[in-house]
Amino acid sequence: MVLKLAIQKSGRLHEDSVKLLKECGIEINNNVKNQLKATAANFPLEVFFLRDDDIPQYVEDGVADIGFVGENVVYESQKEVKVAELLGFGKCRLSIATAKADTYTGPAFLQGKKIATSYPVLVAQFLKKNNIQAEIHEISGSVEIAPSIGLADAVCDLVSSGSTLFMNGLKETEVILQSQSALIQTPELSPEKSLILQKLLFRIQTVKKAKG
Numbered sequence: 001m002v003l004k005l006a007i008q009k010s011g012r013l014h015e016d017s018v019k020l021l022k023e024c025g026i027e028i029n030n031n032v033k034n035q036l037k038a039t040a041a042n043f044p045l046e047v048f049f050l051r052d053d054d055i056p057q058y059v060e061d062g063v064a065d066i067g068f069v070g071e072n073v074v075y076e077s078q079k080e081v082k083v084a085e086l087l088g089f090g091k092c093r094l095s096i097a098t099a100k101a102d103t104y105t106g107p108a109f110l111q112g113k114k115i116a117t118s119y120p121v122l123v124a125q126f127l128k129k130n131n132i133q134a135e136i137h138e139i140s141g142s143v144e145i146a147p148s149i150g151l152a153d154a155v156c157d158l159v160s161s162g163s164t165l166f167m168n169g170l171k172e173t174e175v176i177l178q179s180q181s182a183l184i185q186t187p188e189l190s191p192e193k194s195l196i197l198q199k200l201l202f203r204i205q206t207v208k209k210a211k212g
């Protein structure tokens with residue numbers, strides 16, 4: 001019996017995901033480029049390498065039992081998965097940003113405006129909560145350029161250092177979600193697999209405590 005874990009194949013979370021497993025004493029043989037699957041040598045774990053956006057679906061379906069993925073991706077996906085543990089890496093925030101020259105006094109600024117984002121679900125939730133009617137323009141990348149080319153009045157995107165916003169003449173005006181990578185689990189896990197997960201969670205918690 002092995003627990004099936006989905007992690008990002010390449011990108012910002014890949015290295016930290018592999019590093020966390022290593023710190024948990026789990027060695028995976030992933031030195032073959034373009035490999036989609038690896039088995040741990042010393043722990044009952046099989047690792048799938050996927051695009052981060054696909055991880056919640058795979059975990060909901062039980063194709064993978066657990067996954068390491070950003071909370072932003074989990075909540076935007078609206079999949080039926082449980083966040084079992086926060087992992088402490090991939091920290092960022094999902095924020096509204098407007099042109100530097102705009103005076104942002106609060107969510108009311110967005111009334112009747114057009115917001116470009118790759119996170120339409122989370123933006124819609126934020127607008128609804130604040131009773132604001134605004135148009136959401138979904139784009140998959142280069143969101144920050146939208147205001148300067150006249151595509152939108154504001155954007156909602158992930159921010160870490162803030163330099164991307166700055167370079168595009170924007171300023172962060174409202175944080176709508178604080179995010180970091182999380183361990184998610186499928187709704188139905190067999191007792192045998194639950195036991196393996198408990199062991200893994202124990203090791204992750206030990207690593208986290210050691211880091212303080």
Ligand code: PRT
Nearest residue numbers: 011012051052053070090091092158159160161162163164
């Ligand atoms: O190929 P795949 O679909 O798997 O990867 P991806 O390109 O969709 O995602 P990737 O690797 O860029 O990001 C994976 C996860 O990292 C995200 O879902 C977040 O949970 C987390 N993360 C943490 C970030 C950032 N920080 C981040 N800064 N993801 C993206 N960014 C981008 C942001 O979109 C913006 O373009 O970095 C830019 C802003 O950075 P600053 O430092 O200039 O503010």
Ligand code: ZN
Nearest residue numbers: 051052053054
């Ligand atoms: Zn992605």
